Amino acid sequence: MDSPEAANNAAHSTAATAATSSSESPPVQESPFFSYVNNLSPPINAFKAAYLAQGLPGLSSPHLVFRLPRINSLRETNFLKRARYSQSPSVESNQNDDIGKYSGDDNHDSKKLSSLLPGELVNDAQNDCNIKNYANTQPNSLVRVDDYLADHVEVDCDSVHSLKRDVKQSNDVPKSSVGDSNGPRETLSNFDEKNVAGEKLREPMVLSEQSEEDLQGNPSFKFEKIYMEEEERDVEQPSKEVPHLEPSLSIGLASEKQQCEESFAQNAGGGQLDGYDCTRQLMREPLQGVWGCENYDENTGVTSNVTAQNILLDDSKASQIQCGMRRRCLQFEEDTSNALRNSTIFPRVAKIVINSRAASSSSVLKSQHSSHVALNVASSKKQMLKLSQPITSLFATRCSGNSPLAGSKPSGIALHLNSIVNAVPLARVSSTSTRLAEDYMSVQGMKPASTMNCHVLENMKSCLISSNAVGEASASNEDERHDTSALRAATSSTSESPGAVEHSYLLKHIENPETLHDKRKLCSEHAESFEEFNQPSPRKKMKKSLSTSDGDGCKRCNCKKTKCLKLYCDCFAAGIYCGEPCACQGCFNRPEYEDTVLETRQQIESRNPLAFAPKIIQRVNEFQENNGEEGNLTTPSSARHKTGCNCKKSMCLKKYCECYQANVGCSGGCRCDGCKNVYGRKEEYVATGHALINEMMSSRVVEQRFDGAFNDKLESVSNNTDLLFAELNDLPNLSPMTPSLQFSDRGKGVAKSRLLSGKYLLTTGSDVTVLSSGAKYTKTSKNLESNDVLLETSKEVLAAGSFDWRMDYNVGIMDQSSPICDTDDNVCHLTTLLGPPTTARAMSISSNTRGWSRDPQAQACHRSGSLLSRGSLHWRSSPITPETGLGETKYLECFESDSRLCDILEDDTPEVLKETSTPCNSVKVSSPNKKRVSPPNIHMHELGSISSGGLKSGIKYILKAVPSFPSLTPCIDSKSSSDKTAGNQETRSNS
């Protein structure tokens, strides 16, 4: 485990170089991610999803963070359910002990991390201290998420004790109140704790106390017991009252279980835990957690608080769940380090929540502690932190709490992963509404949560896998939604975002006691969305993780010379720390070297902002347009490698090929020779893309009255399509981003946005734009590959931000949350800006050209540019995008549409117009096939946009387009059409 000294020296030298370059402390902040996150932090920070960087290994990064959001919702539910759990006392006792142990370890780690990570970590540490005091002093106040986030071991201990007390009290609450009963139930906390401790798993435990005890004492885990408990719980609490919460809780539980297992393996060395068992436990635990959550909600009615706790717990759990999670945590490392401390932090959070709500939460805290124990938990912690941060920020406003953590922590990692998923779930949630969640919950009950956990884990482990998982997830009918969402989530590791959203919701709810009810609904909705995502994804992820992992589900690296500080290292590339299974030599990819890792990451990101982005991007069924809500089904086949492969000899039939390894077909972006990829040949892909494009174009053209000229353009475009297709592949994923969706979400209803996007695409304007964009695009595409385009755009936009997808994730979260969090202007703005993921890029671009800086919001967007760009990526993977039935066009839209969206927002154009504008944007985007799609100069001129730059023009173009749309004439179209046919459109746009 300990990195060899020699290796250390070498690593230090390397690290030192990196550190020197980037300046040590800021690594996190400096990193685009962090910067973005920080910028976005108030609203977004929390959401940072840990980003599992590379898709192949594990798609989206965003890993952990994303999960957090989900987790949060789940956690809340878990809380409730846990209350029920509280009944099983055995677990609790052990948990406490475990917590203490772990806390100690965590503290060390956390300290190190804090030292390493000046920003977030330090903040965390401080927060921890504050939290401790705070927790002690403040019993009731919801307090600051930050604080509890910051909490470290000490706090944990205290909190744990207090929690135990609380838990006991809560335990007093009757289990019977499954439904909305007000009585607080602490079983949830117990649940988590049990999971964390592992012993918890043994016994169904009941209260947090038991969980604590388990933690302390727990070396051995009995999954079977847990299962039994879960079953019992299920029986006891059939109620679906808090479906939303349940999922989150379940997730949390699952994560905890995993963590427990991990901790076990690592700490206790008890290899008893089998991957299979772990999975089971996870699955079941989530259910339990759900139950507890329900109870909790019913009893306490403090769902918001619960959510926070749950989130934390979930995070920890998630981390636990996947042995690989730790590794994944790299991005989360900061968080993880915190997480280690977090054991305390979570408890604190729980305390806070508990304080506000009563003892029930305390149990949760305990569970959190236990979970934290395992280093692996760190990842979850990070997510937690991220989630908490946003929350904290929110709370901070109220409580004035210092939530330095929120700002600092957001370090980007977390944001990554889940942003997409979150966004999607959120969208879905909004669109689908709670009842689906409820139904789903009722039917699947805890599974969703479990699945969530799995997703998270999977995401954490391998973002890349996510794409695969997505495809898998789509398999089940029931889970189709979930699957699609899961897929998206997986790809983007969106789990976090949902959680973030949930956090926001929670915060609001907390703030407004009145809204508890609403909160529950929201939570349930989120949970549903999460569940949907999670369920399919978790399973898939689990499978994938197992398959990919050596056996433990953890991927191992065998680095000899790189010290696991280069992308050669799968662990490092995936944003996770190397773990026991790794056979690496001189490994610095460990929590102890968090600083080094972060610095190195920053360096790499500085070179390639997308270096840690998921390699595999799921394409939402580009052509599937389900009007938003359901169009999501992303087929595995739709996934494509971000940059493509370069196989010369393997013919893409061996794992040497990253595409093949990721179980995705080759795309136009691949430079492979003699491609025979069984998942899809490059040629086929290109051909398909052309065919699709042609079909779309033709159909649209027909509808729009466009003559053959238009088709010609399309054809020409298609000819160029190799690149375009590649882009489209990416774009589809991006399109899923459905800037329109997010956009709409912000401005209005997500569903509307989706619908609008679809409609718009269909609308003549969209077609026209497509053509025009296509023409342009073709030009660009020649030079740039689709992937390249995306990358370029992202790079340009991001400049610093390496993890665009995180941004996306955040965006998605924001979008979702935004509606809820209307209160915060900042948040809303961010959300709005972010909402259109594509806008992010556009924003960045526009910033250069137009100067979004004008509007503070715009600036924020620009700042988050990296994120935004990421967002575009995210969106691609994000399940949300599915909405964009237009797919291709949508993708294209993503790039420009974002800018457009931003413009629209700025313009204060009527919602309708905005929406319409978004479609236009979408059209443009789609047309480009590539994100950039800078509209031809002509278009620019036509639009009258100021800037000549393609992007700029696109933005301007958008602005005009918006107004034009109302008139039904797509501005973009006018441009595009102007080139060929649409003179009318042009006139319209010009008008």
Next chain:
DNA sequence: GAGTTTGAAACT
């Protein structure tokens, strides 16, 4: 388990 092959990542 050692050696070879392969292609990505890193470097120039």
Next chain:
DNA sequence: CAGTTTCAAACTC
């Protein structure tokens, strides 16, 4: 940006 080197995984034996 292209070419080369380095690296670790994948593969073979």
